[in-house]
Amino acid sequence: MEEGQVSLINELNQGKEHARLLCSHITSSSHENNEFLIEKILSSYEKALNLLTHSQNLTEPNNPTINAHHHGSSRFEEDSPRDVYKKRKIMPKWTEQVKVCSRTGIEGSLDDGYSWRKYGQKDILGAKFPRGYYRCTHRFLQGCQARKQVQKSDEDPTIFEVTYRGRHTCNKQAVSSKKNMGFGENNHNHQNRSQEEEEEEEKMEQSLVAFFTFEPELEVKMEDIFPTSSGFPSTSDNNNQFVENLSVDFISPSTSESNLFCLSPCHMGSGGLGQNVQSSESEVTDIVSDPTSVTNSPLLDLDVLFNQQDFQSEFPFNTLEFFSS
DNA sequence: CCAATTTGACCTTG
DNA sequence: CAAGGTCAAATTGG
DSSP states (O other): OOHHHHHHHHHHHHHHHHHHHHHHHTTTSOHHHHHHHHHHHHHHHHHHHHHHHTTTOOOOTTOTTOOOOOOOOOOOOSOOTTHHHHHHHHSOEEEEEEEOOOSSSOSOOSOOSSOEEEEEEEOOTTOSSOEEEEEETTHHHHOOOOEEEEEEOSSOTTEEEEEEESOOOOSOOOOOOGGGSSOOOOSTTOTTSOHHHHHHHHHHHHHOOOOTTTSHHHHHHHHHHOTTOOSSOOOHHHHHHHHHHSOHHHHSGGGOTTHHHHHSOOOOSGGGOOOEEEOOHHHHHHHHSOOOOOOOOSOHHHHHHHHHTOOOSSOSSOHHHHHHO
16 A cells, blocks of 8 residues: 555544544543543544645655555465565564653553563664564464564654564463563663663563553454454453553552553654554455444444444555545 | 573575 | 574573
């Protein structure tokens, strides 16, 4: 898919998400929260409209993760030892920007409910922080090929860009270990930091707790955004587990003033381009099928409205022509 | 003692 | 050839 289309769909999806969040919080939440969400919704649709208006020039210069190459390579025979590299091409790949809010220290994490094992780390040219490479813990037990890369954002150190590759084929969405949340960067290139600082950061990071599985409503949303996503499991098992693991501070009203925004995955990135989905042709059919996402939002009207236009990440037709003609 | 992480070497890709 | 991605031996940690 073309970059502009990705941007457009992301914007629309984002608007949809904010609207839905607003639906579920509009009765209970504070006034400011509602206002914030409304602003985000307006901004998303504004950007979407701009994208449509300037449809000739849709490139997003500042997002290196968008490289929607569709290698049509349909030839991969036997697994030679070095087929690892071939497989890269045909695996579905999507990027998620995760914000770890740190105002109170514990408001989110990169734990997505799966257990990952780190297998590498690289300094990336032009990036302040190294990139961590993770694979599914059950790769050898069950041959699960899922992998992810985690990179701390240059501008905002509370934002992590998580790129998933391949889906989980393992049954066990085994207990996620607190240590495997993806804070991969270590400090071999930050010599100027004091030991105290490093220890402080480590403490903070280890105390972060899962949020993707915290709010039942959110799980449904994540599946709407990532129809193919196995990265955000929604078993109630996991849910209970994480709730049990939450610290009292986190749940208590005294610190919950703005949990709403931290629970929401932030799709930021310049130009409003944050979350994007790419996939190889072999996966497209999987993505476009399964329109059966049902939520039990209190405001059914709005929900239905948005679900009717459930903007898929991969359209079976030319999106821009469809919208602009 | 076993499992996870670290880290430099090695490999692929553009 | 340089940059990114993976491997695997050494190290760390529970």
